[in-house]
Amino acid sequence: MSYQIEDKGELKTLLNIETKKSNMTRRIILDRIARNIFLISTIFALLVLGILIYKIWVDSVGWLNFKFLTSNLSIFPHKAGIWGAIVGSFLLMAIVAPVTITLGVSTAVYLEEYAIKGKLQSLIKMNISNLAGVPSVIFGLLGLTVFARLLNLGSSILAGGLTMSLLVLPIVVVASQEAIRSVPSFLRDASYAMGATKWTTIRKVVLPVALPGILTGSILALSRAIGETAPLVVLGIPTLILRIPSSIMDNFTALPIQVYYWTLDAVLTREYANLAAATIVVLMLMLAIMNSTAIIIRNKFQKRY
């Protein structure tokens, strides 16, 4: 550069360096402060999660033992166990899983493979995304009216399972749609080019390739169902079920229901809070197992081509 400035002070005033510098420092400090505030706010969620788990664990200590898991409900807190609720939750899942996976995957296959792009398809898609946003308590009212009263199923496992299936259906549909959509079209082409029909291609190529995604979505749907409480409460699950359910037409209780009633009862008897906490630990452990299975499946089968 040929141009030179002799008087450095002149340059400084020219570019207003001093003021810019202090301004810049201020802006950088502001940025740092904001960064830390944002970080703290992100960590806040983590902190709450930690406290929540700690609190529940502390409350459950001394209550969560083999006897608690294997005994039946009782009006005496020290004798009460959740075997009935565990059986109830499992039987509930035994209905939700087949119903919701069959309906969900079929809906997804229809939307992705058969439906002609048009009004019906977008109507179903929009309907599913809106259904996903309907509060669960409303599904409870649907179950109460249609399954419990109209079809006369009462507050049986079947009524609860069907209600819950409809509630988590959108999760399975959306996950399966994504999984089916991610099956590359060249695989379908290969099958069609060998004279395979559409259904054969779906059955032998599309669904097997989409299976990991479908499974992941289904497990997440089940883990939502196993923790849902409101629809079951609305269905009118009785407070105290002393009999272990043996068929899907029986009345039942489930883990989240037990948490609900015991938490409400804790106003009167302090020990019920401990029972609720111990039940939550069992529920959360089941959720943890289900969700990590889903994550393992997702990671193991990610992108194979």
Place this chain on the structure above:
Amino acid sequence: MTNKLIDKRTIFKIKDLNLWYGNDQALKGLNYDINEHDVTAIIGPSGCGKSTFIKTLNRMVELIPSVRTSGEILYNETNIFSKSFRVEELRTKVGMVFQKPNPFPKSIYENVVYGAKVHGIKNKSQLMEIAETSLRSAALWDEVKDRLNSNAYGLSGGQQQRLCIARCLAIQPEVLLMDEPTSALDPIATAKIEELIVELKKEYTIVIVTHSMQQAARISDETAFFLLGELIEAGNTKTIFTTPRDKRTEDYITGRFG
């Protein structure tokens, strides 16, 4: 080389074939005969409709929505568009190999026997026999015979493409359509596929779309030159490459455009 003394049987007779994608006409008034046991090369610049053309021969083109066709394609005297001719049956007789190798994410064995299983062959030993013969015909058997149960995606690109050929052969088609089968492969793998094509023509009729004029000249008996959806010139490969009748064919093969 073609033996001109023997009159060859026509396997595909294409009459006034037109095809539209929506409002765009991709094939315009094609009339063309394809002979049995010939290797017919379809050449032409990108977008000239050559891919569309061979996908019409097994009606794969219909998987694209908004496709309309008019005219006839007679396959062994039967119009492939007629209602009584099931498209699935057509495709078992007219197999297809794609541009990019597309094996299923299954084992090598499962890939080869896929078509056979789909079409009702259940006998285990027969399936194994089919797998072996098809892999041998595709010159892949020696390379994979020890790992038939490992995933097809462990194979190299060239091996995958030969697996796809084996997969086609397993249901014993009469015609093999090949849509630029070597465009995704390296020269060595390409050479192997070309050798294979020359070998396969003894048993099969082959229609191959290719970008490479050298490839067309090396392996084909007949060549058809497409431009903007029209068949400009077709005939004996040697004649086309040495004394093309049409100016546009000459321009293309001498590399003046495309």
Place this chain on the structure above:
Amino acid sequence: MEKVTGVREIIKNNFNSNKGRLMEKVMPKAFLLAASISIITTIGIAFTLVFDAYKFFSKVPFKDIFSTRLAPLASTPAFGILPLINGTIIIALIAMSVAIPVGLTSAIYLSEYASENIRRTLKPIMEVLAGIPTIVYGFFAYSFVTPLLMKAIPSLEAKNALSPGIVMGIMIIPLVASLSEDAMNSVPNSLREGALALGSTKLEVALKVIVPAGFSGIIASFVLGISRAVGETMIVAIASGSSKNFTFDITKSMQTMTAYIVEFTSGDAGSGTLGYYSLYAVGLLLFIFTLLMNLLAQYISKRYREEY
């Protein structure tokens, strides 16, 4: 080159036997039937709600509905819906005043500041938080947050609006954070780089470029958050009690629309009573409100997707 004998014959016979042809015709219909279940569900919900709500509205005059007195089981029952609407709005407001600032700042941190490693650690934790059943949050609100708040606010009742509101806000943080982050991530990097190249700090980029550019997506996340808050049931059913008083005092017990439904169905309201039908009236209101909110969120986020 030999060929396996009999293959062509088997294939030909297989075609002639028409095996599988029936399936080819039946399956699409079966799938359509399955797909229509979701539509039937929506219709079913709408129908049951409207049908039974109608019975309620035909017996209770409108001016009684828009009153502040709610006493469904009293000897002279009153069905003023205002206490429930009031409780629902106040608790949702408390929830959103937690969820919006924390969720949005978390989203800015994750999208603009956090390294890839930190993101990969924090996002799953957010997902865990989102996957916890709401009944667990209810327990947490009642047995931990309420006692904690009592130390600061001695006048706080054991069942109150504040504690479930805060906990509901915490529950909604992951929703707001992840949807807002998606909106910010979809802002093209060129905008970000352009602003940084001019010497802007990350804070300035975030506040002046990214947040405005992703604004509609962020707003959509707030709307969905509100919809979730209004529809949330178990936290309020446990921690905010069942007082049907019309009050603005958040240290006192309030009832939301959802909690009213839960309280009433798990109680002894027999089918056919006016109280029973009132459930459906409340349910209908709740359904319409959340539906409108969800449609609004979809509309807003659709518009922002078209921007890029």
